[in-house]
Amino acid sequence: MIDLHCHLLPGIDDGASDLDTALEMARVAVGDGITQVACTPHIYPGVYENDAQGIRRAVTRFRERLAEAGIPLRLTFGADTHLVPDLVEGLRAGRIPTLNGSRYFLFEPPHHVAPPRFAESVFNVLAAGYVPLITHPERLRWIEDHYELFIHAARGGAWLQLTAGSLTGRFGRRVRRWSERMLDEGVVHVLATDAHNLGNRAPLLAEGRDAAAERVGEEEALRMVVGRPGAILEDAPPDAVPFPEGLVQDSSATAARAGGWLRRLFGREQGSANRL
Numbered sequence: 001m002i003d004l005h006c007h008l009l010p011g012i013d014d015g016a017s018d019l020d021t022a023l024e025m026a027r028v029a030v031g032d033g034i035t036q037v038a039c040t041p042h043i044y045p046g047v048y049e050n051d052a053q054g055i056r057r058a059v060t061r062f063r064e065r066l067a068e069a070g071i072p073l074r075l076t077f078g079a080d081t082h083l084v085p086d087l088v089e090g091l092r093a094g095r096i097p098t099l100n101g102s103r104y105f106l107f108e109p110p111h112h113v114a115p116p117r118f119a120e121s122v123f124n125v126l127a128a129g130y131v132p133l134i135t136h137p138e139r140l141r142w143i144e145d146h147y148e149l150f151i152h153a154a155r156g157g158a159w160l161q162l163t164a165g166s167l168t169g170r171f172g173r174r175v176r177r178w179s180e181r182m183l184d185e186g187v188v189h190v191l192a193t194d195a196h197n198l199g200n201r202a203p204l205l206a207e208g209r210d211a212a213a214e215r216v217g218e219e220e221a222l223r224m225v226v227g228r229p230g231a232i233l234e235d236a237p238p239d240a241v242p243f244p245e246g247l248v249q250d251s252s253a254t255a256a257r258a259g260g261w262l263r264r265l266f267g268r269e270q271g272s273a274n275r276l
Contacts, residue, residue: 001205002229003029003082004038004099005041005106005135005161005192008203009058013048013080015196019065020262029203034193036074036233037203038099040106043079045123052097055079076100076233078137080108083115098130102235104159107132114142115242118149136194138166138178140231143242147178151187154247157238159189159198159228164208167191170200183215188245191224194204220244 006029007015008022016022029037041061048199059077066073078099081087090096093104098105107125109118125132137143137150137160154160165171166179182188191212195203205225214219223241231241 001032001034001209001225002004002036002038002233003034003193003195003203004078004133004190004201004229004232005040005163006037007039007080007192007194007196008037008075009039009041009055009062012050012055012058015041017197021198022062023065023069023071024198025203026066026069026073028198029193029195029205030071030073030164032204032206034073034074034203038233039075040080040099042082042108043084043096044082045084050079051095052079055097078106080106081160082108083118083121084112087249088124088130091125091130092128092196099133100233100235103129104131104133104232104235106161107158108133108135109137109140111139112141114146114149118146119153122153122158122257123156131157131159133161133190133232135161135192136163136166138182139163139171139175143178154187154189159238160187161190161192162188162208162212163194164191164205164211165201167195167208180215183212184245186216186244188216188224188244190211190228191221192229216245218276 007013008025010016010022016025035161041050041055043050059075063075077097079097081096109115122132150160162179166175169176186204191205193203193205195201207223209221212224228241228248
C-alpha cells in the first residue's frame with residue numbers, strides 16, 4: 001500500500017514531535033503493509049512556513065535515519081497545502097511541492113468555515129494543468145451545507161481523498177457517515193492515513209482499505225491504496241486509472257464540464273458566503 005498523506009517528518013509541523021516518534025511511526029506503517037509514504041507537512045502561511053526546499057532536505061535526513069534503523073519504508077514528499085492567494089504561482093515556481101514532482105498535489109480546505117472562492121480556486125489549478133487531491137472533505141465542519149461543491153469538483157477533474165480512520169469511526173459517527181456516503185456514491189479516489197502521531201492518528205491504512213472493501217469491493221478498495229496512489233507518483237494522466245464508479249466520464253468533455261460546474265457553483269458559493 002502507498003500512503004500519500006502522512007505527517008511523518010519530525011519537528012516540521014504538528015506531526016511527529018521528535019525523531020524517535022517518527023521512527024516508530026515508520027515501523028507501525030511498515031507493519032501495517034505500507035511500503036511507501038509521501039511525507040506531506042503543512043504549508044500554512046503564518047503557522048507552518050514550509051516550502052519544497054526545506055521539505056526535501058528534511059526527507060533526505062529522515063531517509064538516512066530510516067536506513068540506519070533498518071526500516072524498509074520508501075519516502076517521497078509533497079505538502080498538505082492550504083488555500084493561499086498565490087497557489088498556482090507557488091506550484092509553478094516549485095515553492096509548493098506536488099506529490100513526487102507530479103501534476104497532483106494535496107489541497108486542504110479550511111476545517112471550520114467554507115472559503116468563499118473554493119470552486120474558483122479548484123478550477124484555477126485545474127486550468128493550470130494541476131490536479132488537486134482534496135483531503136478529508138468528510139471531516140470538514142461545513143460539508144453538510146456544501147457537499148455538492150466536492151461532488152461537482154470531482155466531476156470537473158479534482159480528486160477526493162478520505163482519511164482511512166474516518167471509515168472506522170476514529171473521528172466519530174458523523175464523519176463516518178459522510179465517508180460511507182461518499183463511498184456509496186462512488187466519488188472517492190484515494191484513501192490515506194493523514195497520520196500525525198502514534199495514538200489516535202497513527203499511520204494505519206489497512207483498516208480503512210478493509211472498511212472500504214465492504215462497501216465498494218476489494219478491487220476498488222485496492223485502487224484507492226495502490227492503483228491510484230501509484231499512478232499519482234508516476235504522474236500518470238488522470239484517466240490512466242479507472243475512475244470511481246460515480247465519476248466515470250468522457251475525458252474529452254472534462255474541460256467543458258469543469259467550466260459548467262464552476263459557473264453553477266459561483267452562484268451557490270455567493271449565497272453560501274452571505275449566510276456565513
